[in-house]
Amino acid sequence: MIRKTDGKIKIDERDRGGKLFNFRPVTFCALFLALGVSLGVFVVAQGGAVWWIVAVLPLAFLTVFFSLPTSRWAKWCGILCAISAIGFLSFFGAAAVFRSHTVYEGECVVTGVVEEKEKNLYGYSVLLDDISIDGNRESGKVIAYLPATYGENLRLADEIVVKGEVKTDLSLTQAGDLRSDAVSTATAYRLSSATGLQVTGSAFRPFLWIRQRVLDVLASGMDAAPAAFSAGLLIGDDSGVESGLLQNVRYGGVAHLFAVSGLHIGVLFAFCAFLTERKCFLRLPKWVSFVFTAVILLLYGGVCGFSTSVIRAVVTCLSAYATRLIGLKRDYLEGISFAAVLVLLIFPCHLYDVGFMLSFAACYGLVLFGRRVEKLLIKGCDALYDTWRYRIRKRERKEVDIFKGDTPPKSIAVRVRDKIISLVAVSVAVWLTTAPVSLRCFGYFSAWGLLLNLLFVPLTSLFFILLLCLVALSCVMPFASYVLLYVPNALLSAVVLFFEVLPFSGVSFDFSMGATSCYTTGLLLCTDKFALRGRVKIIAAAIAFLATMTCVFATNIP
Numbered sequence: 001m002i003r004k005t006d007g008k009i010k011i012d013e014r015d016r017g018g019k020l021f022n023f024r025p026v027t028f029c030a031l032f033l034a035l036g037v038s039l040g041v042f043v044v045a046q047g048g049a050v051w052w053i054v055a056v057l058p059l060a061f062l063t064v065f066f067s068l069p070t071s072r073w074a075k076w077c078g079i080l081c082a083i084s085a086i087g088f089l090s091f092f093g094a095a096a097v098f099r100s101h102t103v104y105e106g107e108c109v110v111t112g113v114v115e116e117k118e119k120n121l122y123g124y125s126v127l128l129d130d131i132s133i134d135g136n137r138e139s140g141k142v143i144a145y146l147p148a149t150y151g152e153n154l155r156l157a158d159e160i161v162v163k164g165e166v167k168t169d170l171s172l173t174q175a176g177d178l179r180s181d182a183v184s185t186a187t188a189y190r191l192s193s194a195t196g197l198q199v200t201g202s203a204f205r206p207f208l209w210i211r212q213r214v215l216d217v218l219a220s221g222m223d224a225a226p227a228a229f230s231a232g233l234l235i236g237d238d239s240g241v242e243s244g245l246l247q248n249v250r251y252g253g254v255a256h257l258f259a260v261s262g263l264h265i266g267v268l269f270a271f272c273a274f275l276t277e278r279k280c281f282l283r284l285p286k287w288v289s290f291v292f293t294a295v296i297l298l299l300y301g302g303v304c305g306f307s308t309s310v311i312r313a314v315v316t317c318l319s320a321y322a323t324r325l326i327g328l329k330r331d332y333l334e335g336i337s338f339a340a341v342l343v344l345l346i347f348p349c350h351l352y353d354v355g356f357m358l359s360f361a362a363c364y365g366l367v368l369f370g371r372r373v374e375k376l377l378i379k380g381c382d383a384l385y386d387t388w389r390y391r392i393r394k395r396e397r398k399e400v401d402i403f404k405g406d407t408p409p410k411s412i413a414v415r416v417r418d419k420i421i422s423l424v425a426v427s428v429a430v431w432l433t434t435a436p437v438s439l440r441c442f443g444y445f446s447a448w449g450l451l452l453n454l455l456f457v458p459l460t461s462l463f464f465i466l467l468l469c470l471v472a473l474s475c476v477m478p479f480a481s482y483v484l485l486y487v488p489n490a491l492l493s494a495v496v497l498f499f500e501v502l503p504f505s506g507v508s509f510d511f512s513m514g515a516t517s518c519y520t521t522g523l524l525l526c527t528d529k530f531a532l533r534g535r536v537k538i539i540a541a542a543i544a545f546l547a548t549m550t551c552v553f554a555t556n557i558p
Helices: 027-043 051-065 070-099 178-185 207-220 224-235 243-251 262-276 287-305 308-325 332-346 350-354 354-384 388-403 414-443 447-477 478-484 487-503 514-526 534-556
Strands: 003-005 008-011 105-120 123-133 141-146 160-170 185-201 444-446 506-508
Touching: 008 178, 027 051, 027 070, 027 224, 027 350, 070 141, 070 178, 070 332, 070 350, 070 354, 070 388, 105 185, 123 185, 141 160, 160 224, 160 506, 160 534, 178 350, 207 224, 207 447, 207 478, 224 487, 243 332, 243 487, 262 287, 262 308, 262 354, 262 447, 287 308, 308 332, 308 354, 350 354, 350 506, 350 514, 354 414, 354 514, 414 444, 414 447, 447 478, 447 487, 478 487, 514 534
Parallel strands: 141 185
Antiparallel strands: 003 008, 105 123, 105 160, 123 141, 160 185, 444 506
């Protein structure tokens, strides 16, 4: 069915030739790749029966049957089956490589390069890369637990020799959950009870050198607490934030500001787009602007360690930019799914990483629900408040009909209202999809997240570029860091005081896998991706949410 909305012709989502789902190739590839990895984890790491694959895959292929005509069904079943097999085998290979590390037990001499450094209650935990153990070259990494006297003077990219008790841990799971970070980074060794340490030099690691330079500049130009907040905001290093303060930030629902993700990459991408629209770039070929933007994003991503959220955001931004430059139609759902496919092909274990789940849940929430929530809020405002703002919007709609889509400029009041509603819609959409992940992984979700995100996300978007530019100048002119960072130091001191004075809390209860599945099904039924009539869709979504509440009560009530 073809309908006209705001002067534009659209195809009714319910009219798909009798098919239940709207088939998107890359999205389905991402889903079946994730399914293959999940089956690999279930069989290889958790010891599940292989016969479950025979039971699960036919159910998954029902989605293909309800999405495509019969002539294309067999072809895509074969493609998606192959993709699931790739996911299964990729995890199988990653697990095999992890289990192939040499087993050490006892006192050993370890050499390596300092890749990460974090302070804890007993001293420092240091991640070592490019390691040798007792003279034997190893492909994995070592977590070294060092006393304060050994770790306080270590710097990133330092080459060190340390002696202590080394233990190899090749277990794939811990308390039933996959050790995704250890398997994906091949962190198979732990060193404790260090009895000696010597720094032998500095390795050539440009990204680590820049990261350490940023930390030094922040420490010299700002107070301790604002410097720790700045390190978290700029490079995702929240190790310097006091544990109680960091927990209060998490309960406030804004800890994602300390994990470099789509917000940071998106703001930096917008800044690069602003620069490339200047006259000096407009005279150059389009690919020059693309290369400039890609270099900036990749450089920043490398300094931040190329985390899952960084890779996803960089791939999504660059793919959207490339499609715009060559004149192709943009599909944000397919762009996010392409990033998921790329990440899982390289790091299959990241599927079980909390950062991966939160990052992609937020992005899918924005794409699937952001616009719909915004429309609902606008309709609610129009229905509840019969004021001059409503009359202006009503007059604009009449003018759109008269001039056939030639929309007149909006008034300032309407534009301000739409901006506020858009911000609220983004927060609600992200909260809807990330709340079950937080409950499932952390056992709580923030009761203040919606409110504080409305306050801090816009301010952070504006503040991030300013801080990044000032820190970059301070790295070039360290003698002027105190002056350059004076204003950010004052602003972040106020933010630190805000979280120190106001205690926040989280809502805690068990959220089982069954509750997560029912909740996700209910959310998907609320989108326009199912070709169901209104009443049927409402009933199905209500049943799914009722099943969610039943699972929650069954889990939490003894």
